[in-house]
Amino acid sequence: MSRAKTVQSLAVITLIFLMIAGSIGLSSGMTKEELEYRPLTLSEVTKLFAQKGLKLEAVAREGFEDTVLLGIEPEIFRIRGSEDLVWIYPFSSHREREQLAGHYWRFNDEMMAVFLPHSQLFQTLAAKNMFIVYCPLLDIESLKTMGPDYASYVQRSKAIRELVLRDLNGGKTLVFRGEGQYWMVEVVLDCFGQFYKDDQGVLGYESWSEGSSAAKYKGNPSQVESFNYSLEGNYGSISGTWHTLGPDGFARLGGGSGLVRKAEDSCSFSIQWNGRRETFNLEVDPFGMIRLPY
Numbered sequence: 001m002s003r004a005k006t007v008q009s010l011a012v013i014t015l016i017f018l019m020i021a022g023s024i025g026l027s028s029g030m031t032k033e034e035l036e037y038r039p040l041t042l043s044e045v046t047k048l049f050a051q052k053g054l055k056l057e058a059v060a061r062e063g064f065e066d067t068v069l070l071g072i073e074p075e076i077f078r079i080r081g082s083e084d085l086v087w088i089y090p091f092s093s094h095r096e097r098e099q100l101a102g103h104y105w106r107f108n109d110e111m112m113a114v115f116l117p118h119s120q121l122f123q124t125l126a127a128k129n130m131f132i133v134y135c136p137l138l139d140i141e142s143l144k145t146m147g148p149d150y151a152s153y154v155q156r157s158k159a160i161r162e163l164v165l166r167d168l169n170g171g172k173t174l175v176f177r178g179e180g181q182y183w184m185v186e187v188v189l190d191c192f193g194q195f196y197k198d199d200q201g202v203l204g205y206e207s208w209s210e211g212s213s214a215a216k217y218k219g220n221p222s223q224v225e226s227f228n229y230s231l232e233g234n235y236g237s238i239s240g241t242w243h244t245l246g247p248d249g250f251a252r253l254g255g256g257s258g259l260v261r262k263a264e265d266s267c268s269f270s271i272q273w274n275g276r277r278e279t280f281n282l283e284v285d286p287f288g289m290i291r292l293p294y
Helices: 003-027 042-051 094-098 109-115 140-145 148-168
Strands: 056-058 075-079 085-090 123-127 130-135 172-179 183-197 203-217 227-233 236-243 250-252 267-273 276-284
Touching (some): 042 056, 094 183, 123 148, 130 148, 172 267, 183 267, 203 267
Antiparallel strands (some): 085 130, 172 183, 183 203, 203 250, 227 236, 227 267
16 A cells, blocks of 8 residues: 555544544533633623623622632623622633632632622522622512512523523533322432643543422322322432422422432432322433423
């Protein structure tokens, strides 16, 4: 074989290998940004907020001098059409941000002292090298009455949470569902997993998950005085005793992060009521279509 043909063959083989490697990464749910991690920029974050209908308008730092964390001053914005504030701390790297908030939505006493005077309902979120604080300026009366201002706050809070989870962290929502003769159960899991490089260029991996669950009795709910249950997953379990149903037959169960973490995990449900017992497995819904209107 000639030298030219050998070089050509090696080029074709290399191209095929790269195509296969890329398809493996993408088929596993990893985006190009996750495969080749790079820090987020402030303009990328604010642009994404705007695309989601949450236009951020810059606010002067006056009155926010006490908000420095680990030497980083936040960029402060107001959400157009509201009084709510968003603080964005642009750390230089994922590892530097981890010193402040190692996990999603974790905050400590230092953060409480900084944020609480500005908003009693503040929420902390993390995305790669960005630390984001949502500070809704909702007065106590609006919170008590749950009027229009409260409804707007809930809507914005949910939109920001989903934006950070899905768009900035490349996360997703998984739904596990199971059904027996008498009961239906659903576990909804928000989760993400992503690769990153630290300050020395060493590859690391961060993951997070948080779940919620609910059960529905398929018969007449007035016939169930109380019930005991347990949900067993790959990474832990949750249980409860003397639970009661609502008039619609639904009951919210426990949540947390220690049940399941990914679609391949398994989960089983066991319940006792009125001297009866039922046990069945839950399977992931590939379409994520939540049917239980709780």
